[in-house]
Each structure stands twice: as C-alpha cells, then as structure tokens.
Amino acid sequence: MKAAVFHEKGAPIAVEEVEVADPGEGEVRIAIQSAGLCHSDISAINGTYAMPMPMVIGHEGAGIVESVGPGVRSVKEGDRVVLSTLANCGHCPACDTGHPTLCYEPPGPRKPFTFRGEPAFQFANASSFSEQTVVPESSAIKVPKEIPMAQAALIGCGIITGVGAVLNRAKVDAGDTMAVFGAGGIGLNIIQGGVLAGATKIIAVDLLPSTLEWANEFGATHIVDGRDGDAVEKVKELTGGRGVTHAFEAVGHVKAIEQALDSLAPGGTMTIVGVTGLGVKAEFVANALRLDKAIQGCRYGTARPHSDFPMLAELYLAGRLKIDELITRHYALDDINTAIEDLENGELARGVFDIAS
Ligand SMILES: [Zn+2]
Numbered sequence: 379m380k381a382a383v384f385h386e387k388g389a390p391i392a393v394e395e396v397e398v399a400d401p402g403e404g405e406v407r408i409a410i411q412s413a414g415l416c417h418s419d420i421s422a423i424n425g426t427y428a429m430p431m432p433m434v435i436g437h438e439g440a441g442i443v444e445s446v447g448p449g450v451r452s453v454k455e456g457d458r459v460v461l462s463t464l465a466n467c468g469h470c471p472a473c474d475t476g477h478p479t480l481c482y483e484p485p486g487p488r489k490p491f492t493f494r495g496e497p498a499f500q501f502a503n504a505s506s507f508s509e510q511t512v513v514p515e516s517s518a519i520k521v522p523k524e525i526p527m528a529q530a531a532l533i534g535c536g537i538i539t540g541v542g543a544v545l546n547r548a549k550v551d552a553g554d555t556m557a558v559f560g561a562g563g564i565g566l567n568i569i570q571g572g573v574l575a576g577a578t579k580i581i582a583v584d585l586l587p588s589t590l591e592w593a594n595e596f597g598a599t600h601i602v603d604g605r606d607g608d609a610v611e612k613v614k615e616l617t618g619g620r621g622v623t624h625a626f627e628a629v630g631h632v633k634a635i636e637q638a639l640d641s642l643a644p645g646g647t648m649t650i651v652g653v654t655g656l657g658v659k660a661e662f663v664a665n666a667l668r669l670d671k672a673i674q675g676c677r678y679g680t681a682r683p684h685s686d687f688p689m690l691a692e693l694y695l696a697g698r699l700k701i702d703e704l705i706t707r708h709y710a711l712d713d714i715n716t717a718i719e720d721l722e723n724g725e726l727a728r729g730v731f732d733i734a735s
C-alpha cells in the first residue's frame with residue numbers, strides 16, 4: 379500500500395510503498411478515507427520535534443475498520459472511526475479518573491509498518507497519511523455513519539484541540555468573555571468552542587487579514603489586527619477597560635502568550651494551547667497574578683475521546699459545529715508537498731487528503 383514516509387530530515391516527503399501489519403491482540407486495522415494536514419505534521423518533518431525515522435506521518439484521520447484483532451470489542455469491520463492520537467494505558471490513576479491525556483504510563487512508540495525491509499514508526503499513534511494503519515482499539519473511536527469522512531477526520535486533532543480547550547479545560551461559562559491569540563486551524567476551533575459555551579464577546583487577534591476573515595465566519599464578535607497598534611489595548615477597549623475572563627494562546631509564540639496574559643481581567647485565566655519550542659521561556663509580572671489570575675496549559679483539548687468525538691460529530695450533524703468551512707482545499711496524497719507549502723503560506727485553515735472514496 380501507499381503511505382507518506384518521513385525518512386530524511388529536510389527532504390521532501392515521498393509517498394512510498396509500505397507494508398502494514400495484521401491487527402494483533404487489541405488492535406484495529408483501518409482503511410483511511412480522509413486525513414487532515416496539521417502544523418504538527420510539519421513540526422515533525424522539519425525537526426521542531428525530534429522524531430524517529432523512518433516514520434509514516436499524518437495524525438488527523440478517519441476511516442473504515444478493515445479488520446480487528448483478538449479481544450477487540452468496541453468496534454467491528456465496517457465501522458466508521460476517527461483516529462485518536464492519544465496513547466493511554468486505560469487503568470492508571472489518571473486514566474481511571476477520566477484524565478487520559480495525563481496517563482502515568484502511556485505506551486511507547488509503535489512500529490506497525492515495514493518500509494524497505496525495516497520496521498517503520500507510527501506518528502502520534504495514528505499515521506493517517508497512509509492507505510491503511512493499525513492502531514490500538516483505544517485510538518479507533520466510532521462515530522455516527524452519517525458524518526462524511528473528511529469532516530470526521532478533523533475531529534481527531536484540530537477540532538478536539540480547540541473546542542476541547544474551551545469546554546474541557548477552560549470550562550468557559552455562558553456570559554464569559556474571550557480573546558483568542560492566533561486564529562488559524564486551532565484558533566478557529568477555540569472561537570467556535572466559545573460560541574458553543576455561550577461567551578458573549580469573542581475577540582480574535584491575528585496578523586493575517588485572511589485569517590481574521592475566517593475568525594468572523596466562525597463566530598468571533600470582534601477582530602483585532604495585531605499589526606495595527608497594541609493588541610492588548612484593543613482587547614481592553616473592547617471590554618470596558620477590564621480585559622477578558624478567558625484568554626487563549628493558539629500558536630505557541632512567546633509574544634502572543636505575554637499579550638494573552640496582559641489581556642486578562644481580574645480573576646481571568648489564560649489557557650496556552652499553542653506548542654512552543656522546547657525550553658522557550660515567557661516573562662510575566664508575578665504581581666499581576668495577585669488579582670486571582672491563572673495560567674494553565676492544555677494538551678489535546680484535555681480530551682476524553684470516547685465521549686468527546688461522538689459528541690462533536692453529533693454537533694456537526696445538528697448544524698452547530700462548523701467543519702465544512704474549515705476545509706479550504708482537498709488534495710491527493712501524492713500532492714503532499716504542495717499541501718505543506720500551502721499550509722506554510724497561510725492559505726489553509728485545513729487541507730484534507732482524499733485517500734479513498
Ligand atoms: Zn494536529
């Protein structure tokens with residue numbers, strides 16, 4: 379079968395012939411139908427994250443269960459599933475109390491592929507840029523069959539990361555106010571999470587006019603062009619001088635993190651969703667936190683995939699979650715390098731690979 383393989387740092391990704399294993403005990407083999415391209419795929423390829431090689435890339439995806447190994451009970455052949463990138467053990471104190479993103483002993487990297495005679499690694503428990511993949515049962519989340527596969531694919535990273543940060547981590551209440559720094563693929567989902575939560579003001583801050591236009595479409599009540607004066611001042615002006623109850627940072631830039639913190643009202647919380655480089659430091663005035671302000675991180679939307687993914691699919695089917703509008707362009711898997719270029723040029727909210735129809 380064909381898969382996009384990362385086997386040389388800095389080299390263009392090539393779609394290559396790869397073998398995939400049979401599903402073992404507790405594993406599921408999936409025929410991938412659609413896969414979304416996310417910034418984390420680029421970070422893996424360009425060395426921002428240290429990645430083992432060779433590796434089949436892609437982590438946002440949806441497909442049809444092709445076969446299941448012994449002991450699999452939650453899905454069967456023909457089910458439509460969304461890939462969860464979460465590796466968790468299912469029985470440690472964190473998993474047991476409903477916090478699988480904080481698992482004490484997440485299982486290590488898997489190698490279900492063979493490339494040029496050598497075992498090849500799986501990326502983020504998923505490897506969605508591939509005609510088939512084999513994942514643990516806990517990563518194959520069944521969703522209603524009515525949701526189209528391209529739309530379903532996006533639930534597994536971009537949507538859960540953004541909407542989950544608002545609903546699961548920040549727990550925004552109706553009547554709260556929000557500022558979102560960075561309105562790309564993740565930021566747009568933070569914005570629509572705010573709409574679902576009933577935030578009264580949702581202020582999007584970005585540097586790209588095209589992105590700010592998308593922010594409007596996804597429910598931002600105000601947009602702030604970060605190139606045009608002091609973004610923090612603008613957020614304060616829009617909230618009667620007080621600031622927002624929730625600020626979200628969605629790009630992993632130090633300046634945006636500092637601005638998000640400065641935008642908080644007394645009692646406000648900043649949630650950092652963006653991923654900064656390893657060891658990157660941000661500065662803040664410690665005394666400012668005295669007014670009951672808080673800083674928190676958020677990994678993978680603090681997801682509980684088995685309850686969150688079907689819920690997000692239902693919200694889409696009910697017309698209350700925008701996914702069609704997130705998909706800027708469709709590509710064939712062979713056009714992966716063009717898609718990567720388009721994403722880097724800021725042309726895509728999401729690009730989706732049609733892997734099978
Ligand atoms: Zn992602």
Ligand SMILES: [Zn+2]
Nearest residue numbers: 467470473481
């Ligand atoms: Zn665990």
